[in-house]
Amino acid sequence: MATDRDTVLEAAVGVLSRRPTAHLDEIARAAGISRATLHRLFPGREALIREVGLLGLRRFAAALDTADVEEGDAEAALRRLVDASVPDAMLCAFLAGENQLYDVDDINDLWELQIARLHALFLRGQQQGVFRIELSAAWLSEAFFDLVAGVGWSIQDGRLAPRDAAFSLAELFLGGALRRPGAPSPAPTTHSTSDRSTSDCRPDTDKP
Amino acid sequence: MATDRDTVLEAAVGVLSRRPTAHLDEIARAAGISRATLHRLFPGREALIREVGLLGLRRFAAALDTADVEEGDAEAALRRLVDASVPDAMLCAFLAGENQLYDVDDINDLWELQIARLHALFLRGQQQGVFRIELSAAWLSEAFFDLVAGVGWSIQDGRLAPRDAAFSLAELFLGGALRRPGAPSPAPTTHSTSDRSTSDCRPDTDKP
DNA sequence: TAACAATGAGACATCTATGTCTCAGATGAA
DNA sequence: TTCATCTGAGACATAGATGTCTCATTGTTA
Numbered sequence: 001m002a003t004d005r006d007t008v009l010e011a012a013v014g015v016l017s018r019r020p021t022a023h024l025d026e027i028a029r030a031a032g033i034s035r036a037t038l039h040r041l042f043p044g045r046e047a048l049i050r051e052v053g054l055l056g057l058r059r060f061a062a063a064l065d066t067a068d069v070e071e072g073d074a075e076a077a078l079r080r081l082v083d084a085s086v087p088d089a090m091l092c093a094f095l096a097g098e099n100q101l102y103d104v105d106d107i108n109d110l111w112e113l114q115i116a117r118l119h120a121l122f123l124r125g126q127q128q129g130v131f132r133i134e135l136s137a138a139w140l141s142e143a144f145f146d147l148v149a150g151v152g153w154s155i156q157d158g159r160l161a162p163r164d165a166a167f168s169l170a171e172l173f174l175g176g177a178l179r180r181p182g183a184p185s186p187a188p189t190t191h192s193t194s195d196r197s198t199s200d201c202r203p204d205t206d207k208p
Numbered sequence: 209m210a211t212d213r214d215t216v217l218e219a220a221v222g223v224l225s226r227r228p229t230a231h232l233d234e235i236a237r238a239a240g241i242s243r244a245t246l247h248r249l250f251p252g253r254e255a256l257i258r259e260v261g262l263l264g265l266r267r268f269a270a271a272l273d274t275a276d277v278e279e280g281d282a283e284a285a286l287r288r289l290v291d292a293s294v295p296d297a298m299l300c301a302f303l304a305g306e307n308q309l310y311d312v313d314d315i316n317d318l319w320e321l322q323i324a325r326l327h328a329l330f331l332r333g334q335q336q337g338v339f340r341i342e343l344s345a346a347w348l349s350e351a352f353f354d355l356v357a358g359v360g361w362s363i364q365d366g367r368l369a370p371r372d373a374a375f376s377l378a379e380l381f382l383g384g385a386l387r388r389p390g391a392p393s394p395a396p397t398t399h400s401t402s403d404r405s406t407s408d409c410r411p412d413t414d415k416p
Numbered sequence: 417t418a419a420c421a422a423t424g425a426g427a428c429a430t431c432t433a434t435g436t437c438t439c440a441g442a443t444g445a446a
Numbered sequence: 447t448t449c450a451t452c453t454g455a456g457a458c459a460t461a462g463a464t465g466t467c468t469c470a471t472t473g474t475t476a
Binding site: 231232233243244247251252253 | 462463464465466467
C-alpha cells in the first residue's frame, strides 16, 4: 500500500517492463492500491507511463551525476557508472523497451541529454586511449545501455543474482570496450567492405 | 503491397518494435495492404503478434542452425552465429522487448529451446577454455541476445551502419566474453560479498 | 471476352479499457 | 467524540479499437 507517487511508479515498472499493455487494474493491484487512487495520483494512462519514463530518466541522470562521469579517467568513471546504475537497472530496461516515449518532446530531450553524456564519456575515453576506437562511441553508448537493461531483465526474472550484477556488467562490457594493453594500435581492418553483404536487415524471404 | 504472410509480418515488426501498441490500421498501412486483407491473413491482433514472435524465433533458430553452433570451436561458432543473426536483428529486438509473449505456452517452449542452445554453446566454450568462467553462461546468453537486439534497434534508428553491425557486435561481445590469453586463470575474485550492497534493484526513494 | 479470385474501401456492431462519479468505511487530528 | 481527509469498491457512460460484413474494383486465367 504505497501512497507516494514514486513508489507507485516503481511498482508500475515491475508490471510494465514485462507487459507494456497491462491494464490499469493490474498496475493498481501491483502497487497495492485501488484503481480510483491510481487515477487520483495520475490523470490517466498516458500520464502514468510518461511519469514512469521520467522517473527512469531522472534516476539514470542521477546515476551519471553520482558517478561523476565528466571527470577523471574514463575507465574509472565507467566503473563508477556501473555501480550507480545497476540499482536502477529495471527502470533502464523499461526505457530501452519503450521507444514509444520518444514521441513526447520533453522526454525525448531529457533522453538525448543523458545519451549525449554517455557518448561524451566514451569519446573522452577514446581520446585518452583507454577505449577502443574501432567501435564507435555511439555503438558503445547503445551497447552499454542495452546491457544495463539486460541486467534489469535478468534480475527480474531471477536469472542473475543481484550481487553479481555490477561485476558481470563491468567485466563483460569493459572487456569488449577497453583497448587491449598488448594490442599496439587500432587493428587496421578485419572488416573492409568485403564479402558478406549484411546490409539491409531484411533477409531473403524464401524460407518456408 | 506484400501479400505473403512473412513479408507482412516483417513489416509489422518494423512498426511494433517501435510502438507495441500500434493500431492494426497502422500495421496494415506499413505493410501496404488494407485492414481487411490483414484480417484475412491473420484472425486478429493476438494471432498477428503471436506469429510475429514465432517468425522471430524461427529465424533465430535458423541462425543457430546455419551457424552450426553445436559443432567445433566455440569462438568460431559464436562468430558464425553473429553473422547469421545480425540480418534478423530487428526480429530479435522485438523478441527482447515483448516479454508478453512468454505467456503463450508453445512460444515459450520454443524460446526456452533456443536459449538452451545458446547456453550450451557458452558452457561448451567455458569447458574448452575459450570463454571466461567468471561470467555465468546464463549471463553470457542474456547479454549476447540483448546486444543482438541492440544492433537491431540501432540499425533501425540509423545509429549504426548495417555493414558495421556484425563487426561491432562480435568485437564488443567477444572482447568481454573470451578468456584473455595472457590472464593465467580465473581471477580469484575482485568482487567478494563486499562493500556496496547492490542488492535489491530498488534504491532509496529520497531523490527529489 | 467471360468467369473467377483477391483486394480495398467503407459501414456497422461489439467489446473492453478507460475516465468519471458516488458513497461508505477507515484513518487521523483537534 | 467529532470533524476532516483519504481510500476502496462499485456503478456508469464514453471512446476507440477490433471484428465482421458488403460491394465495387482490379487483375488473372481460361
